[in-house]
Amino acid sequence: MIGRKKIITGGLKMDKIRDAVNRIVEEVLPHTCLYCGKELKGMQIKFCKKNCANLWHYHNNEKYRERVKKQSREHYEKNKNEPEYKLRQKEEFRKWIAENREHFNDLEREPNRLYQKKMREISEKKGYCKDCFKVPAKKGFKTCEECLVKARIWGKRRTREHRKKVMENVHEM
């Protein structure tokens, strides 16, 4: 990484200094934001905005990351019972989910799968429905009456859709 280099002027001519500075700007300094890749303008040296700098340091600088984590933990501990704070957190979380729907689904997938698996095991042991976990399973089945009907409807729909797709392909050929 390039720090602020001290340019020693003693004995150097101004145009040489200017050349050196230009060279640093052209060849050594990045032309795009290190975090988001947007083109840099004017006095921007490495990042296009403060937030990009913060995020970049968060991902690349362990000490900085630990400090931020500690501060936000302290902030959370201090405010967690304030109704206004809770509301704002909820709003922000909702907004974040809306903007990062796919990433959120990815994060949820594995815990969801594990939860379903665990619940299925518990239900099976207790003789409960393995789909809704709420009521005892129908005799001789692993699911309750209601879930059985639901599964049949789904099965029929799937078959119908599959048939439709096959027919469409045939027509296309």
Ligand SMILES: [Zn+2]
């Ligand atoms: Zn940026």
Ligand SMILES: [Zn+2]
């Ligand atoms: Zn059920």
